[in-house]
Amino acid sequence: MTDSLSSTRSIVKYNQQQFSTLEDEIVIEFPLTIYINNEEFATMVCSPRDFAEMVIGFLASEGVIRFKKEIKDLTIDEDRGFAYVELHSTDIKNQQYFSKRFIGSCCGKSRQFYFQNDVRTAKTSMSSTTITAEQCISLMKKMQDSSLVFKNTGGVHNAALCSADELIVNRSDIGRHNALDKLYGHSLLNGIAVRDKILVFSGRISSEILTKAAKIGVGIVLSKSAPTDLAIQLAEDLNITAVGFIRGSSFNIYSHPERIVLDQTNETKEESS
Template sequence: MGTRHRDEGVTMAERPLVVPNPNDPRLTRRLKGLDQDRQPVLSDVVVERPLTLYLNGQEIVTMMTIGDYPECLAVGYLLNQNMLLAGDRISGIDYDEEVETVVVRTERVTNYEQKLSRKVLTSGCAQGTLFGDVLEKFREVKLDRTAVLHTRWLKTLLREIGTLPSLYLVAGAIHGCALCAGDAVILYMEDVGRHNAVDKIAGYMFLNGIAPHDKIFYTTGRLTSEMVIKTVQMQIPILISRSGVTAWGVELAERAGLTLIGRARGRRFLVLAGSERVIFDADAGEDAGA
């Protein structure tokens, strides 16, 4: 297994839409409880499970995750921590559900003992981490200046994301992230931590050769510094959330030339960085007033 070709010239209609499977019995559990009227009820809750990631025999991290798309999560985590490089060739990915481990093997010899000692605890739920050299690489990334977001796309995307199969609708306690091209959703991933959902998408993109330069990233979670850094690491030029933003997230977005849009709900949104990519045409076209 190796690096795939980028997807220039491939239409998104040719790619299958990847979404969570709310009917997967491994992802939720039905528990007994009492409601506000002290009546017994059965409620679906999300199952968290540990997943220990190894890179070429070296233990990297143990993540708490819902357990779907473990290979994508592993590869995306390594990419977003600069432990897996864009030119690396993956020789194998071994996932063992019984012992809750995933091993990524590369042709390049790796040793991250020193790097692993430089962790930064982030504001991400489920205690996300970044390593010391991530911000150094962040400063080197150049995002595509020709990418655009038509505001008429935004309403379509938000409506489509709201109708996708979702664990959140079944059990809550979940964050969702989507990769979009124009007004179409390509991938939608969920997990207990939004950083896990981001990493799943990063891993899927790498394994399937999806180019990032013209894509749009959407998340249900707040736009913190961690979310901005990961999006820039993935070289996606536009980041949207239905939630709010942090001041450092905006500052980092401005430094990187990332278009940052928060509080996107219905017709409302707030552009806080990179407004030059936004084409305000929501009132144009036959769908804009629907």
């Protein structure tokens, strides 16, 4: 199959009371079914690139694995749309909770999770990283400028794992959760310490996105869009700084504002890994 994330097709465009025919670039939607130890586990609808990263990040996010070393073998059949995962363990952790909705509390807090495995895998951030307001704006611009697929199609979500100054890795996908899973998988595959990193995201910060960020382990989430009320509650409880509406030269800080500073001489405090 092609490595492209988009295809070209003829469309009819209406503009100023006229119809015209032109070629347009359309994002590709691809189903990938994951098998674990020869048992069907889940089907993901995604953009057709970075499959291994996405599968590993997804399994870690769902609590099936914690480390890359738990995977004995991973084979991607791109032509047929299958990912075959063989674990060293024959017991799939948390499989019984995969599709069961769960709302509960944790450690006396008012955290509300949709799935029981979220309670086990979402981490309270221990990050002491701080970044300047200008760095927030700069990172968002760098992420948006790096995505040619979004510029050409408008049909993908963008996400990037960053230091205070630079993008470390960026990924695009039609699924917002997939984009984050790809970042998580890349971090696990390459041994990247994430506690001092920043997550930059193009979409709305929903409770699910905030939970994904907590599972990855970052302490700062930057978005060009809005957060939900539940996402802000979770960010407060999980010690995550949530920043939204980063557009032009302004943004809003919704939780733990102490990590966003003005002083250029106090740009970033990074913990030893």
